[in-house]
Amino acid sequence: MGEIGNILKKAREKSGKTLEEVAQQTKIRIKYLKGIEDENFDIIPGGDVYIKGFIKSYAECVGLKGDEVVNKYKEIKEASKEKEDSIDKQLTKPEANDNESQLNKWKNKSLFLILIGTILVFSIVVYFFKFTGKQQESERTTDVNQRDIVETNDEPLAQKENHQEDQNPQTVDSIRIVKVIDNQELTHYTVNREPLLRIKIINDSCWLKVMADNKQVFEGTLFKGNTQEFKGNSIIWMRVGNPQVIELNLNGFNLDVSYQQARNFKFEKVE
Numbered sequence: 001m002g003e004i005g006n007i008l009k010k011a012r013e014k015s016g017k018t019l020e021e022v023a024q025q026t027k028i029r030i031k032y033l034k035g036i037e038d039e040n041f042d043i044i045p046g047g048d049v050y051i052k053g054f055i056k057s058y059a060e061c062v063g064l065k066g067d068e069v070v071n072k073y074k075e076i077k078e079a080s081k082e083k084e085d086s087i088d089k090q091l092t093k094p095e096a097n098d099n100e101s102q103l104n105k106w107k108n109k110s111l112f113l114i115l116i117g118t119i120l121v122f123s124i125v126v127y128f129f130k131f132t133g134k135q136q137e138s139e140r141t142t143d144v145n146q147r148d149i150v151e152t153n154d155e156p157l158a159q160k161e162n163h164q165e166d167q168n169p170q171t172v173d174s175i176r177i178v179k180v181i182d183n184q185e186l187t188h189y190t191v192n193r194e195p196l197l198r199i200k201i202i203n204d205s206c207w208l209k210v211m212a213d214n215k216q217v218f219e220g221t222l223f224k225g226n227t228q229e230f231k232g233n234s235i236i237w238m239r240v241g242n243p244q245v246i247e248l249n250l251n252g253f254n255l256d257v258s259y260q261q262a263r264n265f266k267f268e269k270v271e
Helices: 003-015 019-026 030-037 048-061 066-091 097-147 157-161
Strands: 149-152 176-182 185-191 195-201 206-212 215-223 227-231 236-241 246-250 262-268
Touching: 003 030, 003 066, 019 030, 019 048, 030 048, 048 066, 048 206, 048 215, 097 206, 149 185, 157 236, 195 215, 206 227, 215 227
Parallel strands: 185 262
Antiparallel strands: 149 176, 176 185, 195 227, 195 246, 206 215, 206 236, 236 262
8 A cells, every 4th residue: 555654654753753652652562563654564463453543543643633544544445455356357257158058057956956955954954943942942041041141149259359358248239140142243241230341451452442321431452461440330332352362350250252353242231
């Protein structure tokens, strides 16, 4: 692309700042800043989410509007992709008529076999659910109770550590946490308390965006050893760039964050 790196480098030089000063102010490693200036984005971990976050932080540090520079990066990247797709189409040669005819015959036979196979699989599935549905449902219910519901009459983790020192502990009501949705788009937990999140970065770095009760309370990059706490009256939304490097605690209980890609989380208070 070439343009974004030049824009940021010229703005930095105009501001009189060195790469070391920018790294110190943005908490971004020098090699990543150098990679941005050289348009060598492949060295930045975490994919496009981290690249845009680093570009925004760099731009704001040298006096530019972060969102405008990020939008410029998106436009240049999209234009470059469209140009590459156009070249690929021009270089693709059409298949010969004979080859197309043979390919169509092969496709027709394959579709017929796929249709027969689909009918057989459907019949097996119907049979399976007809005779084993009740048992499967029972196993699924047990599995959900074991994995996705946390219920306790004990103190939260932070209070358990100080239990021996407290000679007159107060009674703590039952805390109930339920995972109600876990699909490709969202992981949704409910809790019978005002949601309280504690996040710790245990490796590398992670970009976060957090909204509590429909109000943005945080957006930025945290690094190894950093911790943050967020509390909502009824609901917390969170976008995590790299879930595998964080430790996530909801109202005193650690949650599963073993996801390979960026993830949306929702934590909601229920009665």
